[in-house]
Amino acid sequence: MDKSVNKTNKFDILGSMNLRTKTLLAIGLSVFILVLVVIISFFIDPSSITTDWSVMNKPPSLEHLFGTDWMGRDMFTRTLKGLGLSVQIGFFASVLSSIIAVALAFLSSFNKYLDSFVSWLIDVFLSIPHLLLIVLISIALGGGAFGVLVGVAFTHWTSLARVLRAEIKRIKTSEFVTISEELGKSKFWIARKQILPLVFSQVIVGTILIFPHAIMHEASVTFLGFGLSPHEPAIGIILSESMKYLATGNWWLALFPGLSLLILVLLFDIAGENIKKMLDPASAND
Amino acid sequence: MELTAKNISFRYSSSSRRILKDVNISIDNKKILGLFGDSGSGKSSLCKILAGHINKYEGEVRLDGNEIPKGFNPVQLIYQHPEKVMNPKWKMHEVLGESWDVPDDLLEDFGIQKSWLNRWPAELSGGELQRFSVLRALNPKTKFLIADEMTTMLDAITQVQIFESVLKIVKERNMGLLVVSHDRNLMDIICDDVIYLDDINHV
Numbered sequence A: 001m002d003k004s005v006n007k008t009n010k011f012d013i014l015g016s017m018n019l020r021t022k023t024l025l026a027i028g029l030s031v032f033i034l035v036l037v038v039i040i041s042f043f044i045d046p047s048s049i050t051t052d053w054s055v056m057n058k059p060p061s062l063e064h065l066f067g068t069d070w071m072g073r074d075m076f077t078r079t080l081k082g083l084g085l086s087v088q089i090g091f092f093a094s095v096l097s098s099i100i101a102v103a104l105a106f107l108s109s110f111n112k113y114l115d116s117f118v119s120w121l122i123d124v125f126l127s128i129p130h131l132l133l134i135v136l137i138s139i140a141l142g143g144g145a146f147g148v149l150v151g152v153a154f155t156h157w158t159s160l161a162r163v164l165r166a167e168i169k170r171i172k173t174s175e176f177v178t179i180s181e182e183l184g185k186s187k188f189w190i191a192r193k194q195i196l197p198l199v200f201s202q203v204i205v206g207t208i209l210i211f212p213h214a215i216m217h218e219a220s221v222t223f224l225g226f227g228l229s230p231h232e233p234a235i236g237i238i239l240s241e242s243m244k245y246l247a248t249g250n251w252w253l254a255l256f257p258g259l260s261l262l263i264l265v266l267l268f269d270i271a272g273e274n275i276k277k278m279l280d281p282a283s284a285n286d
Numbered sequence B: 001m002e003l004t005a006k007n008i009s010f011r012y013s014s015s016s017r018r019i020l021k022d023v024n025i026s027i028d029n030k031k032i033l034g035l036f037g038d039s040g041s042g043k044s045s046l047c048k049i050l051a052g053h054i055n056k057y058e059g060e061v062r063l064d065g066n067e068i069p070k071g072f073n074p075v076q077l078i079y080q081h082p083e084k085v086m087n088p089k090w091k092m093h094e095v096l097g098e099s100w101d102v103p104d105d106l107l108e109d110f111g112i113q114k115s116w117l118n119r120w121p122a123e124l125s126g127g128e129l130q131r132f133s134v135l136r137a138l139n140p141k142t143k144f145l146i147a148d149e150m151t152t153m154l155d156a157i158t159q160v161q162i163f164e165s166v167l168k169i170v171k172e173r174n175m176g177l178l179v180v181s182h183d184r185n186l187m188d189i190i191c192d193d194v195i196y197l198d199d200i201n202h203v
Helices: A019-043 A075-108 A112-127 A130-140 A144-155 A159-173 A175-182 A187-223 A235-246 A252-278 A283-284 B044-049 B090-095 B102-107 B114-118 B126-136 B156-173 B185-192
Strands: B002-010 B020-030 B030-038 B059-063 B075-078 B145-150 B176-181 B195-198
Touching: A019 A075, A019 A252, A075 A112, A075 A144, A075 A159, A075 A187, A075 A252, A112 A159, A130 A144, A130 A187, A144 B145, A159 A187, A159 B185, A175 A187, A175 B075, A187 A235, A187 A252, A235 A252, B002 B044, B020 B030, B020 B044, B020 B176, B030 B185, B044 B075, B044 B145, B075 B090, B075 B114, B075 B126, B090 B114, B090 B126, B102 B156, B126 B156, B145 B156, B156 B176, B156 B185, B176 B185
Parallel strands: B030 B176, B030 B195, B075 B145, B145 B176
Antiparallel strands: B002 B020, B002 B059
């Protein structure tokens, strides 16, 4: 009996923390790594990934952590640069798609015709496969970073818009909104002062959770050749180029960049889920 | 001034049972009127109709024979549950500020401490919140106040304190007051007239 009560080990650091500290730690660590990747990718000198024929097709070593490609470029540097680019595109795409989601959700609360229009629009966008739509929009806009960004942004707003629309509907029927109306406040005032603060945390979490999808879709569209131009050091480009060399045994060309992308996406997911826990503690047990 | 409701009939859209039928009621600003009724008899529905919180009903509500003006409603309603009538993301000074600038002496009359103004609704008790909800409804432009079970959830001392403060303002500003409750004793003390809802409701 006496032993079972105080079983916490001095070295069991995670076990001795409460959920809040763990959550904060998870957010802090994942955000720290993500910010670090972006900052490092900014300061990488482009001359460090120029061709160097003397070290082409080298497997991973201490000198070249991720190996080198068929032109002697260091894959670790290229991957970092590519991840930085992915995060930037992911950032703009997810911010743009949450702006679309918020605007449409508020529009739907205005009257019932706009509401059915917005619901219809959500259904339309959900019924078309994301990848197809991104490719179409991207090509229509002339490809490149801008095309992919707009393509990803225009396909990822649906789930957030749906959640927000339902939430705004619920808030609109609450008594404090009715009281605001009877105090003579305008619809716009109520939307800005009463509803926006209540959905704000959902918008933030929604934006962060769009991030991983945006990054993955950017990479896959680029991989298929409809995205960023081949001159950019994007992960999608790196992966599609590596396909030609996999048969010759250069496995490191695809493995490490792919794995890094996966880790990056997972980090965003961890950060998003934990921030959701912090902002909305009731969801912590879901 | 007179607030009149003519031939009010009402049913909730989800139910077939009629709650109110051909209700006629008139509130004068010189008298304090009490509305008394059993649970579920439609007191709250009638209050919401009078204050414009329910819009789909038959009959008409008139203020001195005119339609209720758009914008600020001179008929203000105080709910029974103060937790539901405040935005949880607003501090208390924002809740009051939405309606009007409440002078310090009124805050004191209602037993509101200055430090409460910087708190969130979740940090105050029901009784403390109800004082804010009452003060918010006492906007200078308010002509009729409808108190729907305003003090039911409060203890006796707070009940007296809030009612005394409200009655003082009602007298000063010559406002109309409808007190709705199922507590007959309270009404006999406060009101000049008491109506039993079942007597005017023809369901």
